Amino acid sequence: MSTAVSPIDEVKTTPWSGGRSPFSVEYGKIMMWFFLLSDAFTFSSLLIAYGALRFSSSTWPAPDMVFQSVPFLIEHGAPLVFVGLMTFILIMSSVTMVLGVEAGHRGAKKEVAVWLVWTVIGGFMFLGCQALEWTHLHHDGFWWGSIPKDEVLKEFFVLKNGQLPAGAHTYAQQFANLFFTITGFHGFHVFTGVIINIIILVNVLMGTYERRGSYLMVEKVGLYWHFVDLVWVFVFTFFYLV
């Protein structure tokens, strides 16, 4: 009998036959990318639904009239200042995350841990700001299924002869439902991101990745964290600016 291996039993080593990753990226990282892609579809569906409802409405609560307070400091007349702070916090925490990944490539355990701590702090600060923002709108009377009284509602619309424009109640209700659903879904992502970052931080401190010889896990979690920042960039534009 011949000792030659038949072609079908040969170990394949070319990129597209399972020998190694054709993307030269580790399995878990590819899966994170595809998970984020599916998550992007979910967020897009929510934001596009918001866009379609707003497009088809003759009037809508004006963002710079709804969002014009800074908790504990300014009650009125500071449009977009607070959300600007929130945006800055989230971009900043994205930077600390990417600095942590960079430190991981150098195998600098201590630096990775420090940057991850900053990222977690940034995440908590953002969540705190969002809690204040929700409290403020809820205090005004907005919630899933409820809108403020007419006197309060008048502050949020461009009035017609001192009266609320036609359909204002319906559109205010849609705004409230969409706002709490979409920022809530995003906030939930931030929350899970913070939890995952804490788990990774504990692993870094315990030396798990040092023993493994690679901080690739920090990079994968970093992808998730940047995605959360990316979604906020869109939420910020479509809820607060447009």
Next chain:
Amino acid sequence: MSSEATHAAHHEGEEHGSMTKKKIWGVFWILLGITTIEFIIALYLVPHGIIPLKAANPVYIVLTLFKAFYIIAYFMHLKFEKVGLIYAVVVPVLFIIGLILVLTNESHHWIDLRA
């Protein structure tokens, strides 16, 4: 596990070298700068009537897409991955664009229904 380690080592030498601390902060300033421009438009140019609101909205969207590009390309490092992975992630976004086109078109029709 060892293949993961060699992977990382391989990456470090060739591709990850392109994402230095200096470059990270560079991207941060770009993101902050774009956000500042958006605030100037929203808080100064539009209220003072220098730019009409209708013209401001497309500007916001373009600036947002710029920010998205910088986050995905540099922070998420996609720009330095193999071209196959880039396409695998970017091409499905066509579905999102499709939904945007369908629903904006549809919503113009809804206006008449809701009037």
